[in-house]
Amino acid sequence: MGETVVVVGATGKQGGATAAHLLAAGWHVRALTRTTTSAAAQALAAAGAEVVFADMDDPFTLAQAMKGAHGVFSVQPAPHDPGAPLGYDVETEVRWGRAVADAAASAGVAHFVYASLVEAAERTGVASFDSKWEVERHLSSLDLPTTVLRPATFMDGLVVSKDVLDGSFAHLLDPDTKYQLIGVDDIGAFAALVFADPAAYAGRSLTIAGDERTPRELATVLGRALGHPVAYHQIPLALIRQHDPALAEVFAAPSPGERADVPALRALHPGLMTFEQWLSRHGRARLAEL
Template sequence: MTLTNKTVVVVGATGLQGRAVTRHLLHDGWRVRALTRDPDGAHARALARAGAELVRARMEDADSLTAAAEGAWGLFSVQPTVGSPGTAQDFTTEDEVRWGVNVAEAARAAGVGHLVFSSVAGADRHPSEKVPANLVSKWRIERRVAELGLPATILRPVSFMENFTGGYALRDGTLSTGVAPDTVQQLMAVDDVGAVTALAFARPGEWIGRAVSLAADELTPVQVAEAIGTALGISLPYVRIPIEVIRSVSEDFAYAMQWLDEYGYRADIAATRRILPAAMDFSTWLARTGAAQISAFLDAARPAGQGTR
């Protein structure tokens, strides 16, 4: 365990990544200032019980961020993307960039000694290749962090394994996304992003100035469905959602699916394992937490009176 009297601010502390980062930092002995717009929410109260200090702040309010960051040594920054759970329907990529820039500028104004920004794998390919809107937005935030000259680490995780635990991918007894059945998609567990973040804060001399892509496994959607089915003892076929159907809802999201099919993240899995040898592959993640999460979702979604399959 790392023993320290330094404080790290976690922005977006009640989100998936923020909760994972907070858990790892508290476990390692850091003081954690967890920023949330709703300190009375269930996730926020759980963080407080674990030992985090709750501070009310909003990413759209730069002054609240600066005040919350005063006196802190480190700051973890992550922003939602369009369509993320909990974001307003009218939330845009411009909002995402504005929020990310606000956090970076607050870190500078407060004199934070180490900023860790969670971006996305492939964001750095923006200058040379057309990429989806969510990669462009993360790249724009990365550029602002660089312009400000912040002592920073950029983490670029690939798709999260947790994407397969709810309605985003589980529909009508199938696993369904817009990715082609034979496309190999790189995956990373959110908890392992938290572990790498804690490593970065513990070793600033090694991590400040680095930008690192993170991936721990790669599977086709068919293989993902088979692994989930085996873990739960159910039949879970993979059904691809036609790209035209996705395009009718969102052109940006349709292009993101096509980009995954054609280009993909291209992160170095071996390099991730050198950083975090214990990084979970998909089956390990299922055995530890994923299968239980998926089972809970399926049970909740099952019509009343219908038995388990």
């Protein structure tokens, strides 16, 4: 501990969670951002991180940021992420992911952790899944000790509409389809665990989730948290296709990714959250914002 870990995407969800857990574990965090004066960047600096400007389309800034680093945590926005830059697409995601990996390899970092997603274990034909698969393929061609984290669906992305306050939880999945979930904070916790034990994780991928629920069950849990019934409503895929074809493509495709072994993961990280625990620790604040 005390060595430097570069965190790409440090002002975002996964990068921010990783930076927080690394700081708590005693690492020196070098947080990369394109906007060092943003509120999120200033909060990282106040927490003890070294905030550094870098642009993933500028190899020089990446090379400067990697100097002397022990490790790198790399994550790029998903193409359908509302917070992604204007004009961002799957080609940009692949280009940025490769650029960060190349800079880390050139700098000789000891451990590289890439945040992918559960569906990226193989080519699927879905562009926003295969972009991460392409980055993983590039990583495998480098002389760079790497761990790939493959998180399941984010719990943090479920409560995004104030309709839930009025008793309606909407999603695209069949009401009785079970799918795995993880809190973003737990992704940061696993990243910190991986950096702390490189011998156990370098050269491996780790599929991570903290719970497995159906949309109907999630609506019930939300209702208990809010103190009033919440009903589940499935959004017709055709409606989504009219407004966001790329997002519709994600949900129309089968989900071939590996299943996470949640009990084994909880043994590694005893604080791994269920959906109820995530609501209690993080979700209530989100509900209050709505």
